[in-house]
Amino acid sequence: MHEAGPSSWRNPWIRWSVVSLVTLTVLSVLVGFVWLPSVHGDFTAQGLWASICRAAGVPSTWGGTSPAGAANVPQATNVVLERSMVRAAGSTAVGRGATLALNCTMCHGAQGMSGSSAPNLAGQYPEVVIKQLEDYKAGKRASPIMEALAKNLSERDIADLAAYYAYLPKARTAPTTYDESLPALVRVGAPLRNIAPCISCHGGVDQKLGAPWIEGMPKDYLVAQLLAFRKGERRNDSQAQMRNVVRAMTDAEIDEVSAFYARKASAGER
Ligand code: HEC
Ligand code: HEC
The missing domain is CATH 1.10.760.10 (Cytochrome c-like domain)
Structure with a gap:
């Protein structure tokens, strides 16, 4: 009964677990190292290491220089917010x-x-x-x-x-507060496309340190910044927070959220 080695290989349970483990490993390597980088330009632009660190939420450089190679492209920020x-x-x-x-x-x-x-x-x-x-x-x-x-x-x-x-007094536009009338992307984002709601960082539900006050900003400016994040031309958002949000957004959606935030105060609001 207790023969070592070859006999355990004859056990179909052991055989199948080994085979499925190997298959799963190969598949994840293909997805993570081949497929994802091929569909997300941003993955390769900053290097694989940066992507892995970003996913894990740790800094990609511990002293030394950044592994990101691309010259001419502005690199990620190094300002530490306190x-x-x-x-x-x-x-x-x-x-x-x-x-x-x-x-x-x-x-x-x-x-x-x-x-x-x-x-x-x-x-x-x-x-x-x-x-x-x-x-x-x-x-x-x-x-x-x-x-x-x-x-x-x-x-x-x-x-x-x-x-x-x-x-100085803030732009004369009321802060955004949660209510059902807000555009869907602002209020709940689009979980299936990995888009977090704007109000979870820009105020309304939470104001994350470093997320600007954008209410009442000129619409052209908002559109230009969102497009720059999507194209990867603006990449000073730490941990690629904004690039991750706009990556899957369409032009029409960018226009909609920009128009929403650019709204002017109605009479009586400040
Ligand atoms: C995970 C948090 C987070 C979410 C969600 C988020 N933002 Fe941001 N956003 C930031 C941060 C942080 C910055 C500042 C980046 C930097 O340091 O340059 C920023 C910057 C911006 C800017 C540039 C503003 C400026 O004055 O430079 C715009 C425009 C913007 N966000 C719009 C949006 C919109 C619209 C949504 C929803 C579709 C959204 N953001 C969702 C965190 C977030
Ligand atoms: C000739 C026009 C001009 C002058 C003068 C100017 N700015 Fe700007 N500023 C801009 C433009 C245009 C932008 C947006 C640039 C971009 O797309 O990144 C900007 C962006 C900024 C931002 C980023 C704001 C945000 O929400 O992300 C800050 C902060 C800023 N300027 C501060 C200043 C200060 C302080 C001065 C004076 C010392 C100044 N600017 C003078 C045109 C100007």
């Missing part, structure tokens, strides 16, 4: 920020409310302004105008500008 960036700054910072902001009014508006397709900055979370300016400065977010301007800003300038804009 709660302390959110703390209200003193009035000296706000005052100094207001003076520096005179260089920004041409595009971002006298009160941080843009009249063109540049983003509003009034009431923006300070950690967002800090992170975005750091990313422009480091070339992690591409914009010829903003990269040139940010290069001349010191750490203190950036902190003071952020304090000033955070102090």
Whole structure:
């Protein structure tokens, strides 16, 4: 009864478990290393290692340089967001920020409310302004105008500008709150396509640290940013949070959610 080796192979249970284990392993390797990279451009753009780390939610570099190879393409952000960036700054910072902001009014508006397709900055979370300016400065977010301007800003300038804009009243559009009338993608996302609801990060259900206030932003700006994330031209969102959201969105959906967030306040709202 207790013969070793060959006899256990004759046992159909053992034989089949070994065969199915091998088949399953081969299949998962094919799916993970061949099929997924072939359908998702983003998988290969940043390298396999980055994808594995992203899926596991750990940083892909522990010191050293990033394995991502592509030159010319802005690389992922390296700004670490901290709660302390959110703390209200003193009035000296706000005052100094207001003076520096005179260089920004041409595009971002006298009160941080843009009249063109540049983003509003009034009431923006300070950690967002800090992170975005750091990313422009480091070339992690591409914009010829903003990269040139940010290069001349010191750490203190950036902190003071952020304090000033955070102090201005927010875009005159009411915050989004959960209710059945919201567009489906905003309210519940599309679980089958792996699209998380916007309100789970941009306010409404939760406001994740680093997710900008987007209510009342110019529609053209919102569409342009979402398309840039989808094409992978903008890749400064840590852990590819936004790229993962828009990857499966259609042009019509991008238009719909942008129109929704760009809405202006109705009379009486602020
Ligand atoms: C000549 C026009 C112009 C000027 C002047 C300008 N900006 Fe901008 N800014 C833009 C445009 C356009 C964008 C969007 C660029 C993009 O697509 O990434 C932008 C983006 C930004 C963002 C990112 C906002 C977000 O929601 O992601 C910040 C922060 C910002 N600017 C701050 C400033 C500050 C501070 C100054 C003054 C020191 C300034 N800008 C001056 C045109 C300008
Ligand atoms: C998992 C959280 C998450 C979800 C879900 C999410 N976002 Fe974002 N979004 C972010 C973060 C974080 C950023 C800032 C990225 C960065 O650091 O540059 C961002 C940035 C953006 C920007 C760029 C704004 C600017 O001023 O630079 C737009 C537009 C945007 N999101 C729209 C949406 C829309 C529309 C949805 C729903 C379809 C959505 N987001 C869902 C986390 C999320």
